[in-house]
Amino acid sequence: QKEVEQDPGPLSVPEGAIVSLNCTYSNSAFQYFMWYRQYSRKGPELLMYTYSSGNKEDGRFTAQVDKSSKYISLFIRDSQPSDSATYLCAMSYGNNRLAFGKGNQVVVIP
Amino acid sequence: DVKVTQSSRYLVKRTGEKVFLECVQDMDHENMFWYRQDPGLGLRLIYFSYDVKMKEKGDIPEGYSVSREKKERFSLILESASTNQTSMYLCASSSSLTGTSQETQYFGPGTRLLVL
Numbered sequence: 001q002k003e004v005e006q007d008p009g010p011l012s013v014p015e016g017a018i019v020s021l022n023c024t025y026s027n028s029a030f031q032y033f034m035w036y037r038q039y040s041r042k043g044p045e046l047l048m049y050t051y052s053s054g055n056k057e058d059g060r061f062t063a064q065v066d067k068s069s070k071y072i073s074l075f076i077r078d079s080q081p082s083d084s085a086t087y088l089c090a091m092s093y094g095n096n097r098l099a100f101g102k103g104n105q106v107v108v109i110p
Numbered sequence: 111d112v113k114v115t116q117s118s119r120y121l122v123k124r125t126g127e128k129v130f131l132e133c134v135q136d137m138d139h140e141n142m143f144w145y146r147q148d149p150g151l152g153l154r155l156i157y158f159s160y161d162v163k164m165k166e167k168g169d170i171p172e173g174y175s176v177s178r179e180k181k182e183r184f185s186l187i188l189e190s191a192s193t194n195q196t197s198m199y200l201c202a203s204s205s206s207l208t209g210t211s212q213e214t215q216y217f218g219p220g221t222r223l224l225v226l
Contacts, residue, residue, distance in 0.1 A: 008150075032213040043114075043200055043217035044153075051212070088153070092213040096141050096160060096206060102152035 003027050006089055006101025015110050019076040023089035023101045026070065030091040030099070033065050035074045038086045038103065047087070048074065079108045113137070114218035116201050122224045129188040131221050133201030140206040142184035143215060144168075144176060146197040153200065159184055160206065191225045198222050 006023045013019055021035075031052050036044035048063040050056045050072075056063045064073040072091070076083055089101040117132035133142065143158040145168075155168030157176040165176050173195060177185045184203075188195055199222075202215040 034214060036217075041220070041222070043219045046211075046214055046216065049211055049214055090215075094213065096204060096213065097155070097158070098213065098215055100153045102150070 003099040004089060004091060004101045006104055008102050008104060010105035010107060012107045012109060013079055015079060015081060015108055017079050017108075019074075019079050019083065019106055019108075021074045021076075021087050021089075021104050021106070023072050023091075024070055025072075025091060025099070027091075027093065027099070028067070028070065029093035031067075032092040032094065033063070033072050034090040034098070035061075035063055036088045036090060038088060040085075044088055076106075079106075081108050081110050084108050114201055114203055114216050116199075116218040116221050118221050119219060120222050120224075122226065123188075123191050124226055125192060127188075127191045127225075129191050129223065129225075131186040131188075131199055131201075131223070133184045133186070133203075133218055134182055135184075135201075135203040135216070136182065137203065137205070137216070138181065139203035139216075140181075141204045141215075142178065143202040143204075144174075144184065144186045145200045145202065146170070146195075147200055147220075148197050156186065191223075193225050196223060196225045 035048040038044040062075040086103040088103040090098040144156045159178040201218040204215045
């Protein structure tokens with residue numbers, strides 16, 4: 001079983017819709033959770049960072065962590081064509097290494 | 111802003127050539143990483159380094175070596191390039207300090223390597 005599972009999609013939504021992405025994981029020691037956004041032919045950039053459980057909001061983006069279910073989510077409200085990218089979840093238990101999901105391609109259609 | 115730069119955006123090499131990919135970060139980070147990214151396989155860790163002259167194998171080190179002579183610079187070396195090393199190579203760095211963004215890795219723009 002892979003440490004981090006992320007359905008690769010792709011996911012197509014109309015502009016203005018809510019995008020919902022999620023990852024499940026198997027290692028209960030994970031406590032640092034990240035979402036990266038990667039535009040085509042570019043490097044990943046950090047989008048959201050969450051420590052332990054709970055929600056974090058930043059503008060149109062909300063990250064949720066449910067440690068009891070070993071499940072993390074990213075929500076994008078009022079999606080824009082500029083949100084079209086691949087979104088990768090990543091997590092760590094503090095060993096300076098990240099476990100990544102395979103990425104979820106999102107296309108926002110104008 | 112953290113800045114991680116990679117020496118080349120695109121590179122074309124021939125089978126058997128020795129290939130050097132360089133990465134430089136300007137945030138005084140202790141940790142540096144080399145990944146490759148392939149469709150359907152995601153990001154895979156090749157090597158990482160947590161200090162100057164220190165290195166550890168990642169998940170797929172075969173066919174690669176690394177060098178870290180200075181804190182800010184981490185080089186990936188393909189000793190004898192093969193076609194199955196055609197990929198996107200990504201460098202990243204992170205701090206070992208505890209804090210609000212602990213464990214966060216910052217990535218460079220990537221190098222697309224084509225081995226013919």
